[in-house]
Amino acid sequence: MTRQPARVRTTPSAVCFLVKGVPRVNLSRSSRRRTDVGAKASVEAAGASRRAYRAEAGPQAPPDVAQLEAWRTGLRRAVLAAVTEFVSDRCAEELGASGVDVAGEILLEFLDGGKCLRSTFMYLGWLCGAPPSEAALSATGSLELLHAFALLQDDVMDDSASRRGRPAAHVQFADWHRSHALSGSSRRFGKAAAVLLGDLCLIWAEQMLRDCGLAADQLQRAWPRYDAMRSELAVGQFADLANDLRDLPPMESVLAVARRKSGNYTVRRPLEIGAAMAGCDARVLAGLGDYGCAVGEAFQLRDDILGVFGAPTVTGKPSGGDLLERKATSVVVAAHQLADAAARRQFRDLMHTDRLDAAAVERWRTLILSTGAVQWIEQLIAERVAAARKALDRSGIGGAIGDALVDMAGVCTRRAA
Known part of the structure; x- marks a missing residue:
């Protein structure tokens, strides 16, 4: 938990x-x-x-x-x-x-x-x-x-x-x-x-x-995971649509949506599909799955920070887009949970404002920063990257492939877009 x-x-x-x-x-x-x-x-x-x-x-x-x-x-x-x-x-x-x-x-x-x-x-x-x-x-x-x-x-x-x-x-x-x-x-x-x-x-x-x-047998090993990935993507999107910030879902629910919609689909399933096609054994598949879950969730946590603080010229998305859409992302939910009573009242006012202008978005960003939520999410990211490294060690994946996977964990989590 x-x-x-x-x-x-x-x-x-x-x-x-x-x-x-x-x-x-x-x-x-x-x-x-x-x-x-x-x-x-x-x-x-x-x-x-x-x-x-x-x-x-x-x-x-x-x-x-x-x-x-x-x-x-x-x-x-x-x-x-x-x-x-x-x-x-x-x-x-x-x-x-x-x-x-x-x-x-x-x-x-x-x-x-x-x-x-x-x-x-x-x-x-x-x-x-x-x-x-x-x-x-x-x-x-x-x-x-x-x-x-x-x-x-x-x-x-x-x-x-x-x-x-x-x-x-x-x-x-x-x-x-x-x-x-x-x-x-x-x-x-x-x-x-x-x-x-x-x-x-x-x-x-x-x-x-x-x-x-x-070969047909190689593809046959991929299809169950490919189908699972597509289903998880759709179900995660359903959950994301229903995950309204104004309902203030618990953090575990927010992270569960992140795992289904983004984590599995971005890292875990692609790794498993490639490994299954190649005929990897159960130990390697399990290690890649554990690594993929950890890095995939860390990827989404970074995305949540960028959804509030990312620069539009770098992300290619509107400034503060997650705030404008009232998305219940990890950084916003964490900020509300960390806030004191006065800050929570300001949060609720912003959450229920019919129209957010640039000044209101900036006030919300400042409020989030003041709670320490960004540092808390950064710690979660670091913990998941560490867990991913341990998963690779358990799986026996090393050498150039292991180095590349460690590198990709950094690519997913140390990014500006």
Whole structure:
């Protein structure tokens, strides 16, 4: 129990109605017009990037500690190239042919901003039991599409204006609808289009894993965990929607939502999926699971701090977004529990204010800092990182893979976005 704080294959025909028969428009920041030739060039460029990475380094195992950052950067580049190639191909074949290539434009730009944490963890899981593999690396791209699905629909649910430093997909779709003077509500169109684009990502994610080139028995070992991950993500999102700050849920409930929605989905399940495909034994799987639970929860705790104090220019999200949405996150709930009577009254006033302006958000931040809640959450993060290291020791995972997993724990918890 967590202690309480002490003071101190489906076709995308369903989306064809969106923009069929309407002129195609490029919504990318460079405003370049995409044509069929451009789409083909995108596919070729993605393939060239992937081949260049393969020629330079291939899907290698992690090097020594001093070179881990370069290894992560190269892996991210290779994964995004594989995903871009996969998506561009389907955009040209399916979306473009149906007159909805604007959706592909938005998706390709969206994918380009991903950090590829989940695919990196999945590939490290694979390397715990098998040698570097082009097919396994391609399989990890599935998680980037699954993550795109989650973010696209999460932004609709939260009515978020931005993501990754750009207008959220539903905002871009609404602007597209408005610029073409189409009938109906642009806002409603934008949200519907973003949900459908998310659905496509969910479909394509499974296709990318199924068609990655691994043997059937390897994939068969992955599916139960892949299915569990998707279910946990959806159930966690349900719980998150119902977790209203004004109800002041207990800290254990907040952390349980974090484990279901983010922790398992970000770290634990990707590791387990990769390791299961590689045929790792029960000891390794258990160790990765324990490590993944600890690092995944620490990842979400860091996210909760950034949701209040993160800089929009770095996070790509609105300043104080979790406060504006009245989210019951760990740092906010901890601050209320740590506050004295006078501070709690101020908390309740802010929680129940109909409209929070910038000054009110800043007052709330100052109040949170005064309680020591941030330091308390930082301690929880440190404890979970320490637990993750112990899990690796118990599992016998060492060498370059162990070093890479220790490095990834830091990447997840010492970040500004």
